[in-house]
Structure formats: C-alpha cells, structure tokens
Amino acid sequence: MKAAVVIFPGSNRERDVCAALKRASGQDPAIVWHRDTELPPADLIVLPGGFAYGDYLRCGAMAAHSPIMREVKARAQKGVPVLGICNGFQVLTEAGMLPGALLANRTLSFICRDVHLRIETSQTLFTCGYETGQAIRVPVAHGEGNYTADPETLDRLEGEGRVAFRYCSAEGELTDEGNVNGSARSIAGILNETRTVLGMMPHPENVTDPLLGGTDGQGLFNGIVSALQ
C-alpha cells in the first residue's frame, strides 16, 4: 500500500502520519508539496494535520485552492481513497469534497487532550480494523473542530451511514460532556457518498506507538492497509 502525503506551508503532523503509515504498510509514503501539480501513483492520499497557510481567512480555505488540490480532487473522483486528519478535514470541507464546515470550538479554546471516539461504522475501508460501537481513545488538538451542517445534511449523513466517528464517553456513550468541541450530533468524522473520502478531527496517527501512551489509532492504519492490499 503506497500512500502520498500532501504538505502545505504550515502542515505539522505529516511526520506523525508518515510514521503511522510506515508502521502499518512497511512502506515510506511519498511526500508531495502543495505547489506540485502532479501526484505520484498512490493507493491512498493523506492531507495531514497542522495550520496550512496559518489558518488565514478560514481554516483550510487557502489550502483548498492550492494547485495540488485539483489533482487530489481528480484522483478522488476516480476512487482513490483520501484521508484528511484535523486540518486535512478542514481542507476537505473547504474544497467541497465533504459536506459541512468546522467552526470554532464552543468553548472558544484550543483543545489538546485525549478524547474517546465511538466507531459508528466498520463498513468502510478506513474503519474495517475496528468493530462498530467500539470506543477508542485518541487525542485531539484543534481550535476549530466544531462540526456543523444544516439539519438535512446531518440527517442524510446519518441515514446513509456516513458518520464514521462520534465523540463519546470512555464507556462509548454519547454525552454532552464527551462532545469535546460541541460538534453537531457529536460528529468527529464523516465520509463522502462513495465512502472513499474520510475527514476526521482527532489524531489516530498519534496513538500508534505504545511509547506515546496508546495504540488505539493503529487500527485505522492497519484497516486501510488490509483493505487496499
């Protein structure tokens, strides 16, 4: 499984996601600069976390219009899976590849801590390493992760099984307290219509090494590799 990781000026989690991908696949991902207009052959495209273009105007807005995104969109339309983590999720919504938007956290503060996520569906190439209903512990690190969309869009996402993750308690229950940033319907990650594009605010790549306090994120990368190999 060969991955391509796109780097924008201000991306900062690309090394983390590369390490997680390498651990799962045994292969180093290709690194692609945002000014490039071509992507190397890849089974998976990753938009990593960070603060692309300093979050100017709106998080992800500038990155969504950078030259490489035209190519990312074209590949996605051909069915190449795309994973956007944190800032990568914001870029995917700004690029119109996923519905909705990410607003400022309801507390207005930057939140950097472990949270719990409930796997809402294991029927995707991204989440097939988990069980539906399973709760995992993964960190978040964002100021704008408060997912919002109009009620019709939210209903459609839920009806079509396109909510991949929700924030929850340690026991896997949906509570207001567990909804770390105030996201609509506790949504932490969503899929596109073809279930080949996933955007999520939490950082599974940062819990793939026991030395860093957990390995609950490894299931995502192992699942992707097993699905794409």
Place this chain on the structure above:
Amino acid sequence: MKARVHVSLKSGVLDPQGKAIGNALASLGFTGIGEVRQGKLIEIEITDGDRASARAKVEAMCKELLANPVIENYAIELE
C-alpha cells in the same frame, strides 16, 4: 475603486466569539445588549473595469474564496 466585503456567520450558526464579546461587554457594565455577532471586513482595491464588472468580479471572489456558503453570508459595498 474600493470594494468592501462584509462576511458574517449565517443566523443560526453558533458564534462563540460573538458570545464571548457579549459576555465581556456585560462584565464591563454595558446593559441593554442583545445578541452579539462577529464578522470580518475585507477591503479590495479594484484597479480596472466599471462598477458593474467590479461588482461581478467581487461577487465571484466571494463565491470562490472569501465566504464559505455553508456557514457564512456576504455583502458587497462599492465605494
């Protein structure tokens, strides 16, 4: 000519910054304040074309980049 684009969150979209500003005003002793909403103002110098073409151009800018139609409204003012 100068174009001013006011970008604001749609009504119904939670504006925690506006809320925080409202709370700060109340704590300063200002009374009689309802909801506070925060937006942004973008000024663009348009160096060619007439007013109609300038408006059309800025309208396109709003749709493509300056505002996110999922959460924001915009208003254009030409000087």
